[in-house]
Amino acid sequence: MTMLFPSDLEEACEMLAASDGKAVPLAGGTDLLVHWPQRFEDHGRTFLDLSQLAELRAIRWSDSALILGGGVTYWQTLGDRAVCDAFPLLEKAGRQVGAVQIQARGTWAGNIVNASPAADGVPVLMAYDAVVELVSTQGEEEIPLSEFYLGYKQMRRRPNQLVRAVRLPRRRHDVEVFEKIGPRRAQAITKLGFAATHSAAGWRVVANSMAPTVCRCRTLEGMLEHGSPIRRPEDLMPAIRQDVSPIDDIRSTAQYRQKVFSRTLFHALFSDEK
Amino acid sequence: MKRREGLAKLMGREAYVDDLTVADCLWGATVRSSCARGRIREVRFGEGFDWGEFVVVDHRDLPGENVIALIETDQPVLAAEAVRHVHEAVVLLAHADRDLLRRAVEAVEVVVEEEPPIFDFRQPPEPAQIQHGNDNVFKELKIEKGDVDKALAKAPVVVEGVFTTGAQEHVYLETQGMLAWVEDGVVTVKGSMQCPYYVQKALKLALGREDHEVRVVQAPTGGGFGGKEEFPSGIALHAALLALKAGKPVKLIYERGEDMVATTKRHPSWIRHRTAVDTKGRLLAQDIEVVLDAGAYATLSSVVLSRAVIHAAGPYHCENVRIRGRAVLTNAVPFGAFRGFGAPQSLFACERQMDRIASELTLDPVRIRRRNLIRDGEETATGQVITDGTDRLKVLDRALELSSFQHKRRAYLDFNDTHPYLRRGVGLATFLHGAGFTGSGEVYLASEVHVAGLADGKVEVRTANTEMGQGTQTVFTQLVTDRLGLKAEDVVIAEPDTARVPDSGPTVASRTTMVVGGLIEKACDDLRRRLGLGNEERGEVLTAALALWHRQHPGEELLGTAHYEPPDGIHWDDANYRGEAYGAFAWATYVAAVEVDLRTYTARVLDFVAVQEIGKVLHEVLARGQIQGGVVQGIGWALLEDFRFKDGAMANGQLTNYIIPTSDDVPPIRVAFLENPYAHGAQGAKGIGELPMDGPAPAIVNAVAAATGADPCTIPLTPERMMSVLEAREVAR
Ligand SMILES: Cc1cc2nc3c(=O)[nH]c(=O)nc-3n(C[C@H](O)[C@H](O)[C@H](O)COP(=O)(O)OP(=O)(O)OC[C@H]3O[C@@H](n4cnc5c(N)ncnc54)[C@H](O)[C@@H]3O)c2cc1C
Helix, strand or coil: EEECCCCCCCHHHEEEEEHCCCEEEEEECEEEEEEHHHHHHHHEEEEEEEECCCCHHHHEECCCCCEEEEECCCHHCCCCCCHHHHCHHHHHHHCCCCCCCHHCEHHHHHHHCCCCCCCHHHHHHHHHHEEEEECCEEEEEEEEEECCCECCCEEECCCCEEEEEEEEECCCCEEEEEEEEECCCCCCCCCEEEEEECCCCCCEEEEECCCCCCECCHHHHHHHHHCCCCHHHHHHHHHHHHCCCCCCCCCHHHHHHHHHHHHHHHHHHHCCCC | CCCCCCCHHHHHCCHHHHCCCCCEEEEEEEEEECCCCCCEEEEEECCCHHHHHHEEEEHHHHCCCCCCCCCCCCCCCCCCCCCCCCEEEEEEEECCHHHHHHHHHHHHEEEEEECCCCCCCCCCCCHHHCCCCCEEEEEEEEEEECCCCHHHHCCEEEEEEEEEEEEEEECCCCCCCCEEEEEEEEEEEEEECCCCCHHHHHHHHHHCCHHHHHEEEEECCCCCCCCCHHHHHHHHHHHHHHHHHHHHCCCEECCCHHHHHHHHHHHHHHEEEEEEEECCCCEEEEEEEEEEEEEHHHCCCHHHHHHHHHHHHEECCEEEEEEEEEEEECCCCCCHHHCCCHHHHHHHHHHHHHHHHHHHCCHHHHHHHHHHHHCCCCCCCCCCCCCCCCCCHHHHHHHHHHHHHHHHHHHHHHHHHHCEEEEEEEEEEEEEECCCCCCCHHHHHHHEEEEEECCCCCCECCCCCCCCCCHHHHHHHHHHHHCCCCCHHEECCCCCCCCCCCCCCCCCCCHHHHHHHHHHHHHHHHHHHCCCCCCCCCCCHHHHHHHHHHHHCCCCEEEEEEEEECCCCEEEEECEEECCCCEEEEEEEEEEEEEEEECCCCCEEEEEEEEEEEECCCCCCHHHHHHHHHHHHHHHHHHHHHCCCCCCCCCCCCCCCCCCCHHHCCCCCCEECCCCCCCCCCCCCCCCCCHHHHHHHHHHCCCCCCCHHCCCCEEEHHHHHHHHHHHHHHHHC
């Protein structure tokens, strides 16, 4: 295994370009190093260490947005009162990623680029209309997170690009919901989950572990937009079937995922209980 | 007393087998079958490796019999002609480079000509699937008392139920591991284990060696829960075979994934009850059938079955009882010892059934237990008359009081009426657990204990019983200080090393404190006798006498010894399963409060109370720790630990997908003890370790039933399962 230690972001981009995109960026390593002894195919690879790049660790504000550097950890956001007040779902989701050790090392950008359909950071970022800022020796590119994924583990980031930052527009939200349903209360891979927000920009409903990628549920968003009458969880089923396509796997069943999605959504957004 | 073995563990200083550094040591690894059943045709060593660099061992390298000595002799050390389960060990490799070794294992292919496997232990086998006797049944047992058929025919109410429980992985913190080397012609293994003399026996048979040619040393052990009772014998043999062939020390350490898929688990069970009751809920007859999945080899299944059937009727009195049990071969990775040893399975069924009977008769689940709990002078299913004088109703009442059972029940009714999707309920389980080995087990073990009086005035306790987290060294020290009036620092606990300690039996079945502790006390008395002192002489008198003795007998060893002798009045008829199954029972009532989320079908335990009568509490902190830790394991088995099989092997053999409770999944666990000293246990102690594995599952599932009105009879009660159980309830309405 070869490890590259760039001293700044520019050098990181150069090293990545020089490796012809073959070097693998390593941030917290909480995805890349899992089961390391058994990952024979990775042992010979070259890794590019991002964890020491101060530029990536910064949390900044502009007039219109919160800018999370590409190396910001969950723990950093959890410790930042302003961030948690303005974007409470970042706190809610961040606290439910793994447990403290993982929150301390794991990064939002790593969660995005790992591209797991079960990622817990991605849904809340997507529900806040996050934009991914990519950088390479060839320049910069911006992609809305909701258009970032192309299919299972497929994304629009090219191998020579780094996530420089994730940008969240500042808006007033009157609804902010995040639900993670896992097999236990911590250190759990999500069986199904969703984030939902409402602002002047409209409704956002984002599901994870319900499709090959984390995705927006446009039919459900439309129903909320139009105030369609929903009296029971079952009434949501047709829209859910349009928006997502859960599967049976080692962690749960398609039926459970659909059913519980309808019930948690219903109780969070449609029922009049308090 | 302060915990003796705590600090080194807490500080990370304890050296487990993987921490031991040995010069010129090779790593060992295991090549396994990927087929569940068939004939081995060939072993292919793949391209790209210089196989001459590797130490390679197969069944032809065994100097002795190709058998892992246990109750039966059916399990080979290394598969020779045939394999009976996925992950069965076939070839061993050793090399100095661990990473290279890992790749090499992947490059060896065991070519098997498949034969029809059987995976469902509840189905009768097809002729082509028969691999043991004429029906694949390893062991069949029957307990019978009274006339069950007549009572069932006459009874006003008969309640039937079928209960199933899943496999369970031990998840000890330290995986299996063994270090082996040859020293002056003696094969020595040191590693993680519960029973050094079991390992020694296995080494002798398969290596064709005598007692003095094999030595077994227990390294500090990071948890066992039964998983290190019989399994270490095999891995010790593997390490020893590699070391013998290599002429170098070999360390064989399982990685977590390998440990999860290849080692023993708790036996899955299928249990059917037919219970005859009168309209007031009095038990008239219990007809119980217990079937255990034994897996591919017999291991300890016959004794697990024995404990399962003996506990199947619960802590109740009933005139007519029939319990039939069988342990059945399948081509699953063999099941083996696990905390509770069959009792948790049959007590789950029994205690769920009690609640189902109560609900059928619209009786209070507390009342039905009160009515049937065994009283002194009454007999258990095996005809053992209970005369211990324990107030079993007091155990129940204490649990009800501590848990505010009645108050919660009322409050939850209101809560459930108003909450949109949360439902709360309380449930209880009353149960018993037989302490120590079943029947004549202790007589066969014939345990021996030494307490040596040393020249420096200290005494050394020599037993083969192992510390693996439960605090054995602390309790042994405490027994000696209490008996001899010495300070803790004057008591040395010998390392369990078969070259130095006598065979005091295995560290299982909660016999260590009760039985071995009692022998330690006797050996202390014997030591005093050999010094010419009376039993009232303690402390400084003793220290002085020790010093004098050694001055008068330079270079000699002074040993107090004790041998097991069965208490009077214990008679066990193993052929008919009648008599005193155990010298003593511990009695308990556990109460769980749960909350079911109807959105997610998830059950969460809100509160847990565990009350038990265990003879005598020797060390309150340790006893509490045993109960609390066990309850956590019980919560996992009841709700979370969903063992998935593929071809008889664990399909979710990673800690990511095999879900054990985290600290956040565990409620406050409130523990209370009642004491009624047992005449034949150390200071009056009975067993304790299995109770917390027996009680949680039925208490929790009974609470779920109370909360939801559903009738769950299968564990683990995962959300997916809860969904179907609740849907069945909706349909039933
Ligand atoms: C015990 C445990 C529990 C976990 N629990 C959860 C959980 O509850 N929810 C959840 O969503 N995840 C969980 N994870 C997964 C993981 O922690 C998260 O996905 C985390 O956000 C990954 O971040 P990282 O910085 O560690 O990524 P890394 O492992 O360093 O990298 C992940 C991927 O992102 C790429 N990458 C990282 N940074 C950049 C960048 N700036 N530019 C371009 N590419 C980049 C890497 O090349 C790699 O492909 C868990 C992991 C573990 C080990």
